[in-house]
Amino acid sequence: MISKVHEQLKDYYIRLDPHAETWELWIKGEKSTLETYEVAVGTILVQNTNWRNVNKAIANLKRANVFSFEELQKIEKEDLEELIKPAGFYIQKSIYLKSLSNLLSTCILNEHTPSREELLACKGVGKETADSILVYCFQQPVPIVGTYTRRFLARIYGDIDYLRKKYEIIQEEIIKVLEKNFEVLGRFHALVVVHGQNYCQKNNPMCLECFLQTSCTYALKTPNRFENRPNSEDNN
Numbered sequence: 001m002i003s004k005v006h007e008q009l010k011d012y013y014i015r016l017d018p019h020a021e022t023w024e025l026w027i028k029g030e031k032s033t034l035e036t037y038e039v040a041v042g043t044i045l046v047q048n049t050n051w052r053n054v055n056k057a058i059a060n061l062k063r064a065n066v067f068s069f070e071e072l073q074k075i076e077k078e079d080l081e082e083l084i085k086p087a088g089f090y091i092q093k094s095i096y097l098k099s100l101s102n103l104l105s106t107c108i109l110n111e112h113t114p115s116r117e118e119l120l121a122c123k124g125v126g127k128e129t130a131d132s133i134l135v136y137c138f139q140q141p142v143p144i145v146g147t148y149t150r151r152f153l154a155r156i157y158g159d160i161d162y163l164r165k166k167y168e169i170i171q172e173e174i175i176k177v178l179e180k181n182f183e184v185l186g187r188f189h190a191l192v193v194v195h196g197q198n199y200c201q202k203n204n205p206m207c208l209e210c211f212l213q214t215s216c217t218y219a220l221k222t223p224n225r226f227e228n229r230p231n232s233e234d235n236n
């Protein structure tokens with residue numbers, strides 16, 4: 001069922017994705033060093049915030065010419081905090097960015113793809129962030145599992161176990177039904193996030209407007225879900 005849903009999501013969001021510009025940069029294959037840097041920085045900055053705030057922080061970094069891993073290593077921590085303030089949690093995120101830039105500057109210099117273990121050893125890099133970096137910065141075919149993925153699969157399959165299932169088990173399930181290709185897996189993750197923000201929201205999923213309603217166990221089994229509130233907000 002996931003591969004069918006993936007196709008439906010892709011067709012729809014190619015036209016409608018409100019963050020298409022941001023995600024297109026992430027999804028595309030070979031990237032310049034600058035693009036790799038922007039995406040890697042984005043994986044840290046986006047933690048616990050939304051893209052609007054991330055884009056403000058990235059614009060600040062650009063204005064201050066902090067736009068390489070080397071510059072990130074050089075800049076004083078307090079100055080970095082000030083620049084990334086719009087993304088929130090800026091004290092922790094400045095530490096995370098410096099830790100990640102130490103690893104990635106060496107990797108890029110040596111044309112080496114970091115291992116998942118090396119990424120996980122960086123401060124502030126959990127499984128979702130590590131896998132996002134592998135897919136979007138180093139074109140590795142790894143499924144990414146986040147809060148949106150868990151909620152989406154739980155509803156599509158009508159199985160709340162997805163909310164607490166082991167990360168790696170969900171990865172195995174995704175890889176069984178989607179092509180083991182970084183573009184497919186990266187796009188699937190991006191689409192699920194956008195869908196979760198626009199339709200499959202945490203508290204009031206907008207099933208009535210959702211183009212997946214006939215494929216979704218949750219919608220089919222929960223008719224009162226159609227009494228949703230279209231104006232609710234959810235960034236989780």
Ligand code: SF4
Pocket residue numbers: 155156199200201205206207208210211212213216217218219
């Ligand atoms: S039909 Fe409802 S629960 Fe199912 S994917 Fe769409 S918004 Fe989510």
